Amino acid sequence: xxxxxxxxxxxxxxxxxxxxxxxxxxxxxxxxxxxxxxxxxxxxxxxxxxxxxxxxxxxxxxxxxxxxxxxxxxxxxxxxxxxxxxxxxxxxxxxxxxxxxxxxxxxxxxxxxxxxxxxxxxxxxxxxxxxxxxxxxxxxxxxxxxxxxxxxxxxxxxxxxxxxxxxxxxxxxxxxxxxxxxxxxxxxxxxxxxxxxxxxxxxxxxxxxxxxxxxxxxxxxxxxxxxxxxxxxxxxxxxxxxxxxxxxxxxxxxxxxxxxxxxxxxxxxxxxxxxxxxxxxxxxxxxxxxxxxxxxxxxxxxxxxxxxxxxxxxxxxxxxxxxxxxxxxxxxxxxxxxxxxxxxxxxxxxxxxxxx
Amino acid sequence: xxxxxxxxxxxxxxxxxxxxxxxxxxxxxxxxxxxxxxxxxxxxxxxxxxxxxxxxxxxxxxxxxxxxxxxxxxxxxxxxxxxxxxxxxxxxxxxxxxxxxxxxxxxxxxxxxxxxxxxxxxxxxxxxxxxxxxxxxxxxxxxxxxxxxxxxxxxxxxxxxxxxxxxxxxxxxxxxxxxxxxxxxxxxxxxxxxxxxxxxxxxxxxxxxxxxxxxxxxxxxxxxxxxxxxxxxxxxxxxxxxxxxxxxxxxxxxxxxxxxxxxxxxxxxxxxxxxxxxxxxxxxxxxxxxxxxxxxxxxxxx
Numbered sequence: 001x002x003x004x005x006x007x008x009x010x011x012x013x014x015x016x017x018x019x020x021x022x023x024x025x026x027x028x029x030x031x032x033x034x035x036x037x038x039x040x041x042x043x044x045x046x047x048x049x050x051x052x053x054x055x056x057x058x059x060x061x062x063x064x065x066x067x068x069x070x071x072x073x074x075x076x077x078x079x080x081x082x083x084x085x086x087x088x089x090x091x092x093x094x095x096x097x098x099x100x101x102x103x104x105x106x107x108x109x110x111x112x113x114x115x116x117x118x119x120x121x122x123x124x125x126x127x128x129x130x131x132x133x134x135x136x137x138x139x140x141x142x143x144x145x146x147x148x149x150x151x152x153x154x155x156x157x158x159x160x161x162x163x164x165x166x167x168x169x170x171x172x173x174x175x176x177x178x179x180x181x182x183x184x185x186x187x188x189x190x191x192x193x194x195x196x197x198x199x200x201x202x203x204x205x206x207x208x209x210x211x212x213x214x215x216x217x218x219x220x221x222x223x224x225x226x227x228x229x230x231x232x233x234x235x236x237x238x239x240x241x242x243x244x245x246x247x248x249x250x251x252x253x254x255x256x257x258x259x260x261x262x263x264x265x266x267x268x269x270x271x272x273x274x275x276x277x278x279x280x281x282x283x284x285x286x287x288x289x290x291x292x293x294x295x296x297x298x299x300x301x302x303x304x305x306x307x308x309x310x311x312x313x314x315x316x317x318x319x320x321x322x323x324x325x326x327x328x329x330x331x332x333x334x335x336x337x338x339x340x341x342x343x344x345x346x347x348x349x350x351x352x353x354x355x356x
Numbered sequence: 357x358x359x360x361x362x363x364x365x366x367x368x369x370x371x372x373x374x375x376x377x378x379x380x381x382x383x384x385x386x387x388x389x390x391x392x393x394x395x396x397x398x399x400x401x402x403x404x405x406x407x408x409x410x411x412x413x414x415x416x417x418x419x420x421x422x423x424x425x426x427x428x429x430x431x432x433x434x435x436x437x438x439x440x441x442x443x444x445x446x447x448x449x450x451x452x453x454x455x456x457x458x459x460x461x462x463x464x465x466x467x468x469x470x471x472x473x474x475x476x477x478x479x480x481x482x483x484x485x486x487x488x489x490x491x492x493x494x495x496x497x498x499x500x501x502x503x504x505x506x507x508x509x510x511x512x513x514x515x516x517x518x519x520x521x522x523x524x525x526x527x528x529x530x531x532x533x534x535x536x537x538x539x540x541x542x543x544x545x546x547x548x549x550x551x552x553x554x555x556x557x558x559x560x561x562x563x564x565x566x567x568x569x570x571x572x573x574x575x576x577x578x579x580x581x582x583x584x585x586x587x588x589x590x591x592x593x594x595x596x597x598x599x600x601x602x603x604x605x606x607x608x609x610x611x612x613x614x615x616x617x618x619x620x621x622x623x624x625x626x627x628x629x630x631x632x633x634x635x636x637x638x639x640x641x642x643x644x645x646x647x648x649x650x651x652x653x654x655x656x657x658x
Contacts, residue, residue: 051541071544078545084538088560098546101556146542153547 001062001156001189002027003048008057010043017043018054019213025206027062030183030190032204034197036236039210041193045159048191049078061157074157077150081162083142085134091145092117092130098153120148123182140171147179151186158190164199172196176203197237201225209233231351234276241282241321243275272353279309279324281347284333293342296321298335303327310335312343404622408615419616427593428601428617434509435584435597436577439516444570447524452558455532456540469525472518480518481586484511507589512597515583520573527569528562535561568635575628579621 003025010018018040025031033041046052048059050071058067066074086094095117099108108116121127124144134142143163150158163179164172180203183190194200200207201221209216209224209232217229228234285293299320300311308330310323323343325333335341377385409416419425450469454462472480486492488505498505505511539561543553559566581599588595596604598621605614 049545051545072547072549076545078542080538080542082538084542086539086542086557086560097543097548097556101543101546101548101552149542149546 002060003157003189003191004060004063005044005048006058006060008044008047008054008059010040010047010052010054016213018047020057021210021213021215022057023208023215023218025189025191027189028187029205030180030192030203032200032207033191033193033210034200034207034236035195035210035216037195038212040213041195041210042161044210045161045191045193048157049076049159050074051078075153075155076157076159077153077155079143079146079150079158079160079163081165083134083139083146083166085142085146085149087134090131090133091121091126091137094134094145095120095148095152097149116152120152123151124148138171139167140175143167143175147182151188156189158188160190160192162193162195165194165196172199179203201237209236211236228276228349231274231276231353234349234351239279239322239324241277241279243277243319244272273350274353275345275348275350277345277348279322280307281345282321282323283344283346284310284323284325284329284335285342285344286333288342290342290344293344295340296343298337298339298341301335301337303330312341314343315340401622404615404619407611408619410615411612415612416616419613420620424593424596425601425613425617428596428598429620431509431512431596432578432598435513435516436574438513439520439577440570440574442517443520443573444524444566446521447526447528447569447573448562448566450525451528451532451562454529455535456537466529469522469529472521477519477580477582478586481515481583483518484515484583484587506587507591507595509595511587512584512595515587516577516580519580519583520576523573523576524566524569527565527572531562531565532558564635564638568632571628571631571635575625578624 003023005021005023008018008021009016021040021044023044033044035041043052047054050066050069054067058065060066061074086097089097092114096113099113099116102108107113117130118127121130124147126141126144126148129137129141129145134145137145147163160179164175167175176199179192192200192203201224204221206218207221207224208218211232217224217233219227224233225237228237234240295315296312297315298310299313302309302311306327308325308327310325312321312323313319314321321343333341376382408419420429450465453459454466485506487494488498488511489495490499505514539557540553543557544550548556578597579599580597581603584597585600585603588597588600590596590600590604592604598617602614602617602621605617
């Protein structure tokens with residue numbers, strides 16, 4: 001089911017949670033709403049489900065307007081961050097709930113319901129847990145039950161509100177791969193809310209980056225990661241080194257000449273330019289190989305994990321920067337704390353920021 | 357080697373003494389509690405039954421079988437039968453509103469619900485005299501329309517309802533607040549109607565606390581003296597509830613009958629406490645359980 005969000009605004013008192021948000025989701029797509037907490041992503045999801053009503057704007061599901069439609073008529077499956085399983089019902093009864101509350105005329109027979117529950121529990125690999133209660137399951141199992149329960153009513157749209165937020169890192173990783181496979185099997189339109197950029201980039205077909213009630217950028221994971229539309233998106237999608245200075249002085253700033261950079265700023269120009277470089281886009285060398293390089297001192301080496309992270313201090317400006325190297329490159333360089341290296345940005349992005 | 361284990365032993369003992377009192381203090385404290393309870397609770401309780409049975413079993417039974425006593429028992433049961441269901445309904449509705457919605461005046465509502473507990477029951481009764489009495493605000497209008505509230509069943513029921521308002525609501529509000537709205541929202545997104553959501557999700561989640569509140573409310577409704585005393589008018593066989601009947605008998609120096617009826621109320625209290633204990637066991641076990649068997653048991657009681 002395709003989704004069209006048309007200029008939706010939502011306020012809670014004086015606080016604007018969603019500010020004129022528009023969005024289109026194609027049928028069968030899995031889209032992630034990504035942003036820091038308080039950016040309005042959960043509110044948007046709840047508006048799509050019908051749990052909240054927008055103050056302005058309209059919602060279309062499959063081309064038909066549903067802004068004023070009741071939740072039960074929208075046929076959406078909703079998965080809550082804290083599972084919201086019915087604690088007094090067994091796993092099987094939880095999954096069957098959506099079928100047993102159907103009007104008698106549409107309700108399947110008891111045996112058909114049981115069959116369906118078995119199928120769904122098979123899908124989420126929890127057949128053995130049918131007679132357990134939610135309190136007897138682990139977090140990951142509970143969320144899978146919640147997913148099976150939401151799928152039981154054959155929704156045309158699946159809405160997931162931070163579904164893996166309450167789980168530990170390892171389970172979270174497993175579950176999101178599993179969710180992606182499940183989505184590929186079922187071809188159901190899905191919207192996933194998350195504040196974890198790794199999760200969004202890994203699972204979603206497209207990512208909607210939100211900030212303070214606004215959509216900052218919409219694009220495929222590659223697009224938003226490789227070509228962030230603005231400094232917020234750049235910062236939110238990964239670690240970053242920031243160099244201040246106007247564009248003509250950007251190189252000077254990167255080279256670490258603060259005098260030149262600030263001289264450029266002093267001539268009354270209202271715009272300010274910043275250069276963003278990801279830690280893995282900084283190249284280190286022991287000797288000068290390129291005029292673009294600047295000198296820095298190694299302060300700290302963190303070699304745990306698959307990549308080595310270094311903290312360097314730019315000699316001319318005393319700014320701290322972060323560099324990420326592969327293990328091999330690190331061994332090649334054989335760097336020690338306190339040594340001086342030449343740094344060169346392989347890839348950079350410059351943004352213009354209005355000076356406040 | 358030996359000295360090491362001894363040191364360890366000493367260590368354990370030392371840690372122990374940090375968190376628990378010495379055996380002597382422990383025994384003294386327990387003894388003090390029992391002494392206190394015996395003096396102020398068990399002896400008076402025993403005295404009620406001893407006094408009631410002083411004239412023999414026949415006199416004891418006779419105390420209930422006379423018309424006035426039977427009328428008092430009937431009236432008490434009737435009042436409770438009206439007041440308790442009404443307050444149960446009100447309690448669920450109020451707790452629902454407070455826990456699941458945000459609205460202006462929520463704190464005021466919570467405070468208002470607690471008010472009957474803070475006000476002396478006599479004053480609760482006087483409020484109704486002020487309202488419905490011959491010189492009260494609504495008195496003349498009521499007299500004109502030939503409606504009797506004071507010194508009759510409606511007044512007694514109203515006073516009892518007023519006094520017992522908080523019991524169910526107070527049990528449910530914190531529980532429903534802690535349970536949040538997510539399960540209800542989940543039910544709605546799964547297509548349940550409002551009624552289905554309430555019957556199949558909300559009610560099962562609150563049933564033990566609701567029952568607990570109802571038990572307390574019932575005990576208070578049957579035992580209420582002050583408020584009812586003010587509005588009842590003490591008409592024998594007509595507007596006397598059991599506690600009022602006890603008072604009248606006692607004032608007439610009919611100790612045996614007074615204590616016999618009192619023993620009935622005492623029995624009610626004991627039954628209430630037992631029921632409360634059973635319900636309490638259930639309220640605290642089903643939601644968060646580590647032992648699977650107990651979870652299954654708690655869950656299977658529907």
